[in-house]
Amino acid sequence: MAAARYWRLAAVRPWGLGALSISEAALYTASGRADASATLTSRMAPTMGGLAALQDGSAAAVVNWSASQVAAPGWALIWEFPAAVEIVCIAIGGGATQATYPCDLRVESSPDGAAWTALGEVGGLLFPGPYTLGSVDDLRQHVFSMDFNGGAITEAYGHPVTVHGGAHIESTSPLIDGTPYLSLAGGEDYLEFPNAADLALGNSYEIGFDLRVPSGSTVGAIWHQGYYNADALSWPSPGISIRLLDDRLRFYFYATSYADEQYLDVQYTPNVAQRWRMVRSGGDGAVIRDGAQVAARSGLGTLPAPTRPLQIGRWTFSHGTPTMVARLDNLYADSALQLAKAGTARVLPTSGSGARVISGGPVPDAGVPSPGAARLARDMEFGGLARIWGTTKIKGAVDVPTRSRVLLLRQRDKLVAREVWSDPVTGAFEFVGLDAGQQWLVLAEDQAGNYRPVAASRLEAQP
Structure with missing residues (x-):
């Protein structure tokens, strides 16, 4: 979801009898706290305290609203930024007791302050303690996760998986975190997942994985959800793709034809386990290897929702279905700017x-x-x-x-x-x-x- 100039917290229900008392309200971008540049307003004037206390970097002073104000339609805190920003985390400071801390709230954004989009709702917030700033949660949606630590190959968020060929879990010579991993030996070794609405990651997402590639590995894909026609040099069904080549990984952010393929190439080290992250925020994309950004580009095109199954290990195209020899672990995907699924x-x-x-x-x-x-x-x-x-x-x-x-x-x-x-x-x-x-x-x-x-x-x- 795109960045926005206006952000709003609404539909608050306190834990106790209805009065609301908070000591800070912080908004964060990926680079850190950002609300200092925004103008904060409230649709209802507080009964005690000023809104400036919610942006002063200290959770020592509280701002109060009465139970009737909070229960009335339209209560909200609204931030107006000078330019559109992508908020990824929100933190609310507690007052004296849990009874006046918000239990439920809704997060919304708007390009103009008139038409609002609800990003999601969160309930059962934990009270961080008196006069303490507590995180509401990461606003990204955790949609896909495989750590290969169980007895069978499964996906944490319920996506059904079909195991092809000899793809299996191994524990000999683990990768980075000392746990079992997925072993792919080429041939027809790959995993496939049916296309699903939550696998349409949009234009703000993160895909992460640990990878060890032996010398002389065959090509394939760590993440492939599109279709490439090698005869026409085009993507009739675009999708995110992370392709393993002979000496590098190719991270496709957006592509429809050979002329406008938008990707980043980064070399891997054979026979060494490395941790990778592919991140995109709007039109900007980057690749992070072992904690350091190693490639970036901007001006990325708008990615449509995928129509193909997701394949792990296989890179489908019109000249064949190559699969790779590699070890893979801790594979996950998050889509941005949504409230995380409860309990996941x-x-x-x-x-x-x-x-x-x-x-x-x-x-x-x-x-x-x-x-x-x-x-x-x-x-x-x-x-x-x-x-x-x-x-x-x-x-x-x-x-x-x-x-x-x-x-x-x-x-x-x-x-x-x-x-x-x-x-x-x-x-x-x-x-x-x-x-x-x-x-x-x-x-x-x-x-x-x-x-x-x-x-x-x-x-x-x-x-």
Whole structure:
């Protein structure tokens, strides 16, 4: 979805009896907080405090609205920017109690302040704490994710997959994060997914994956959702394509014919696992390799919705169906400017230290400014650019991942800073936007209450 000059928060329902009290309202682009350049207005004048307090970078002072104001039609906070911007994250500061913090809200954008488009709604927001800035969430839609850590080849968001040839999961010589991966040995080894509405990523998206290509690999595609006619040198069915060539990856952002193919070529290193991200924001595209941007271009054409199935490993075209020899892991796709699906946060790869309940350490994925750098929201008390991650497992002969409530406390005063539920399948959890200069304590509680809580203390958040 395109950038917009006007952004609006509406349809707020507080946790308690209806009065609303917040201490900050921050909007973020991929490069960081951006609302300082915007004019903030409210359709209803606050009963206490001024709107400037919501943009001053401090969550110390509150702005209040009465229960009747919030319940009346038309309550909203509106930001007007000098030029169109792409907002990817929103953060709301808490007041004195959870009762006056928003539980539900709707995010909207507009090119002119008159016609509004609802990007989505989010409910059940966690109270970040008194006078603390808390992130609403990454506004991208997590639509596709495969980590190949289970016993079968599946996709996290329910897209049905057909496995062709000998494509299979392996764990020998893992790639970057020490977990199993997808092995493709050429021939007819590939995965195929039916075309689906949410796989139309539009013109703002991120596709990421880990890849190891042996020397002398055959060509194929990591992500291919179009059709190329080699006889006519045209794309009768355009779509996003990431093609493996003899010595490079070719990232197709938009193409209809040979004359206007819009792509970026970047060399890979044979026999070395590398982490890749293809990102697009409107007419701008970039490729990121191992955390560093290595190629970029602008003026990209508008991509239509794909009509072909999605293929992983195969690059369909009129002269044949080549497939590749490679190892692939942690493949995901996010589309921008939508509220994330409830309960489906994409699990980031971890290195798996084997700790019984919690392991702390870095996730090897640098925060390069891009549409994928949306989690930049930070609070005044605990905030920064570092993170703590881990897994929750039930210890046994074979440790079994389990869903747990995980609390993050500041070590020196045991003040609760964050709270999440770990993933029910992998046990993975992550706390982001943390101050690397403080020490932290992580406490995991078993969901069923059959085990005592387990803590890991004096952890240091990693960049």
